[in-house]
Amino acid sequence: MTKVGSQSWAQLYACHFEVDVEGWQITIYNDCDELDYCERCVSPEGNCWDFNPGDRTDPIALLSTWELQTLERMLKAL
Template sequence: MPTLHSREVYQQLRDAALGVRSLQLVQQHQLDGQLWVDIDGWQLLLDFEGNRLHHCEHCRHPDGREGSLDTWQRYGTNPVSLLSTWEMAQIERLLAQDR
């Protein structure tokens, strides 16, 4: 099965920041700063350092396709690094409300 490209995952984050898609916290890992979130059926594992979004570790599309940090680093771009400063702040703000 083909892997998810970073631009596909970025688009979900961007849409959530713009309020086009729904972003929900699914699970928070207390020790390592990682959060599982759901964006309209897309499951993303986001890594935080403090309150700052650092990168996306993993993503699973509703159809079963997946992408991960290892794959994205190989091609040079993590989905989070494609976000504008404003989009990243919006995602951080939305998730801060749920934590």
């Protein structure tokens, strides 16, 4: 996982943050230093999925507590 753009997780304290995971462009929302929701995913082939905050289809809502905490630690290290 690599960040897209020059700003770190901490610099975007309450804003969208984009990462690249093996060619997938994933836009997530940093809400006061906590991972809130996934805004959008774009596959390497260009297929796009948009999500609404709080929807049950939001991939972040499907993570276990351990997965969410692990992902937040990884994002803060970028």
